[in-house]
Amino acid sequence: xxxxxxxxxxxxxxxxxxxxxxxxxxxxVGIGDDAAAWRSPAYTLATTDxxxxxxxxxxxxxxxxxxxxxxxxxxxxxIAAMGGTPAFALVTLCLPPDTPVEAxxxxxxxxxxxxxxxxVTIAGGDIVTAPVFGITIALTGEAAVAADGSPxxxxxxxxxxxxxxxxxxxxxxxxxxLRALLDDAxxxxxxxxxxxxxxxxxxxxDAGQAAIAAGVRCxxxxxxxxxxxxxxxxxxxxxxxxxxxxxVPAPPELSACFPDDAINMATGGGEDYELLLVAPEAxxxxxxxxxxxxxxxxGRVLEGAGRVRALDAGGxxxxxxxxxxxxxxxxxx
Amino acid sequence: xxxxxxxxxxxxxxxxxxxxxxxxxxxxVGIGDDAAAWRSPAYTLATTDxxxxxxxxxxxxxxxxxxxxxxxxxxxxxIAAMGGTPAFALVTLCLPPDTPVEAxxxxxxxxxxxxxxxxVTIAGGDIVTAPVFGITIALTGEAAVAADGSPxxxxxxxxxxxxxxxxxxxxxxxxxxLRALLDDAxxxxxxxxxxxxxxxxxxxxDAGQAAIAAGVRCxxxxxxxxxxxxxxxxxxxxxxxxxxxxxVPAPPELSACFPDDAINMATGGGEDYELLLVAPEAxxxxxxxxxxxxxxxxGRVLEGAGRVRALDAGGxxxxxxxxxxxxxxxxxx
Numbered sequence: 001x002x003x004x005x006x007x008x009x010x011x012x013x014x015x016x017x018x019x020x021x022x023x024x025x026x027x028x029v030g031i032g033d034d035a036a037a038w039r040s041p042a043y044t045l046a047t048t049d050x051x052x053x054x055x056x057x058x059x060x061x062x063x064x065x066x067x068x069x070x071x072x073x074x075x076x077x078x079i080a081a082m083g084g085t086p087a088f089a090l091v092t093l094c095l096p097p098d099t100p101v102e103a104x105x106x107x108x109x110x111x112x113x114x115x116x117x118x119x120v121t122i123a124g125g126d127i128v129t130a131p132v133f134g135i136t137i138a139l140t141g142e143a144a145v146a147a148d149g150s151p152x153x154x155x156x157x158x159x160x161x162x163x164x165x166x167x168x169x170x171x172x173x174x175x176x177x178l179r180a181l182l183d184d185a186x187x188x189x190x191x192x193x194x195x196x197x198x199x200x201x202x203x204x205x206d207a208g209q210a211a212i213a214a215g216v217r218c219x220x221x222x223x224x225x226x227x228x229x230x231x232x233x234x235x236x237x238x239x240x241x242x243x244x245x246x247x248v249p250a251p252p253e254l255s256a257c258f259p260d261d262a263i264n265m266a267t268g269g270g271e272d273y274e275l276l277l278v279a280p281e282a283x284x285x286x287x288x289x290x291x292x293x294x295x296x297x298x299g300r301v302l303e304g305a306g307r308v309r310a311l312d313a314g315g316x317x318x319x320x321x322x323x324x325x326x327x328x329x330x331x332x333x
Numbered sequence: 334x335x336x337x338x339x340x341x342x343x344x345x346x347x348x349x350x351x352x353x354x355x356x357x358x359x360x361x362v363g364i365g366d367d368a369a370a371w372r373s374p375a376y377t378l379a380t381t382d383x384x385x386x387x388x389x390x391x392x393x394x395x396x397x398x399x400x401x402x403x404x405x406x407x408x409x410x411x412i413a414a415m416g417g418t419p420a421f422a423l424v425t426l427c428l429p430p431d432t433p434v435e436a437x438x439x440x441x442x443x444x445x446x447x448x449x450x451x452x453v454t455i456a457g458g459d460i461v462t463a464p465v466f467g468i469t470i471a472l473t474g475e476a477a478v479a480a481d482g483s484p485x486x487x488x489x490x491x492x493x494x495x496x497x498x499x500x501x502x503x504x505x506x507x508x509x510x511l512r513a514l515l516d517d518a519x520x521x522x523x524x525x526x527x528x529x530x531x532x533x534x535x536x537x538x539d540a541g542q543a544a545i546a547a548g549v550r551c552x553x554x555x556x557x558x559x560x561x562x563x564x565x566x567x568x569x570x571x572x573x574x575x576x577x578x579x580x581v582p583a584p585p586e587l588s589a590c591f592p593d594d595a596i597n598m599a600t601g602g603g604e605d606y607e608l609l610l611v612a613p614e615a616x617x618x619x620x621x622x623x624x625x626x627x628x629x630x631x632g633r634v635l636e637g638a639g640r641v642r643a644l645d646a647g648g649x650x651x652x653x654x655x656x657x658x659x660x661x662x663x664x665x666x
């Protein structure tokens with residue numbers, strides 16, 4: 001059965017029936033009215049992210065369930081990057097009429113799985129016909145609040161000369177997984193790990209919250225690629241950054257499978273969804289203590305005007321392939 | 334210049350520069366960070382609505398500016414239908430690479446115009462490449478709050494036997510405007526009025542707020558079509574409705590241009606974005622007083638199980654062409 005069988009209303013009812021029954025997060029009105037309603041936190045965070053079939057993921061190579069997980073995970077990562085806690089999602093599906101209903105069920109299963117892990121309530125959405133499959137999620141979150149009632153956020157504009165730069169985990173795994181998918185690489189354990197990293201990213205809500213609690217006030221998630229995302233921080237803060245290439249943590253699985261490209265994937269590949277944190281060294285050390293895992297120091301902030309300088313082991317400046325994900329000009333996926 | 338010229342980041346910067354400079358509605362972080370942030374009202378309303386080119390509007394027959402207005406207006410209407418006040422919008426654009434930058438500028442101009450009229454702050458969004466143009470807006474709003482702190486909402490499930498049914502304005506104008514566009518009808522003043530009604534709908538935030546203040550607790554916006562939307566209320570409330578066809582207010586411009594179809598357009602045409610209100614007669618009269626304009630009484634609620642009975646002047650039941658807009662099964666536009 002494809003989605004042109006049931007009416008829009010029947011399909012919405014089917015998806016609603018798949019959702020957990022208990023209301024959470026202060027939900028007052030969920031799916032089925034003109035708008036959702038919930039009791040608000042003091043400060044709301046809000047983000048939105050879209051995946052279009054053939055542009056952002058490869059139908060046939062990626063399961064619908066994984067696509068559902070990833071669509072929500074990408075949004076959760078934006079909330080993590082502000083140091084917040086994800087809360088309510090609105091899910092818009094653009095469906096070609098020949099989309100199998102089972103594909104929508106599977107997509108929703110992945111969404112619901114991710115929502116369960118991260119405490120997100122799916123509160124509403126929209127379903128429309130379109131020539132190509134797409135999913136857009138709008139996600140709200142709750143910002144941390146200081147004792148005086150002001151919001152505590154990880155901002156891109158808060159980097160200061162003298163700050164240390166760290167990342168919360170290994171980079172490039174997602175790019176390696178994508179390469180493996182495109183190359184139809186044999187499914188060794190290392191390749192499977194990389195593909196999992198690409199398909200089932202784990203946004204670092206824990207790390208964002210620990211950073212806020214430790215006094216860190218500058219951060220971004222690594223979704224476009226390390227150099228590009230660090231560049232966003234430098235541009236927003238009006239500073240330069242020194243990036244120590246030998247310190248950038250590529251996962252061993254990546255170095256084993258793609259030894260020649262691992263460093264480029266780690267610095268230029270997107271969608272690892274680790275956090276880049278920028279703060280005085282003591283605050284980063286405190287965040288690491290709270291988190292219970294080490295952060296990896298990869299550089300420092302200098303006076304400047306938005307430039308990222310990548311340094312090799314000898315301290316010489318290297319040209320970095322600034323790949324990243326700019327959908328409009330490159331459409332790499 | 335098409336959108337494959339500037340990078341995604343440059344295009345976002347261009348659109349951000351077009352937005353009003355003053356922060357409003359308690360905005361703390363707008364476009365340019367990982368997520369937007371704002372000071373929350375006690376209860377948040379949230380909705381999302383999508384328009385896809387060729388499915389929901391006709392590029393070439395509808396200006397980009399009008400498309401931008403309507404995309405936001407459709408969302409505002411959902412907030413109005415809950416009795417709330419619209420607040421923050423996240424705007425996602427799916428752009429084919431050959432989209433002219435000027436089209437995006439115009440679309441944004443229409444969005445900004447509508448946002449200005451209704452006090453909406455555009456706080457963020459996403460821009461992606463896609464094979465077909467689409468715009469998805471997620472909109473939040475503020476719910477009215479009772480003295481005891483509980484939220485005051487217009488719910489679909491709150492209709493009770495004995496309630497009166499009323500609408501806030503004329504219906505079918507939008508369907509007439511669409512027909513005129515499809516027929517390339519000569520642009521008489523009546524036709525121009527209908528097309529304006531189709532392209533520049535005016536969501537009834539005022540009427541929703543007046544209804545709440547008057548004690549009305551059941552409402553829906555007429556976006557799918559009167560009979561279908563009244564059917565949603567009946568299904569959610571577990572009641573039947575008697576709809577008095579001769580009382581349904583078709584605008585005189587519609588009756589003049591499409592005399593044979595006016596009643597079908599008024600009962601089945603979507604996107605008029607008037608409100609359907611259901612409440613004891615006294616509450617509706619009070620809402621009308623507060624609003625300063627009459628509401629039109631079109632029927633009453635009976636015990637039942639979700640059925641809408643349309644009655645002609647003699648009280649006989651008529652079969653209604655249940656057109657409405659169900660994108661998945663009909664794809665009428």
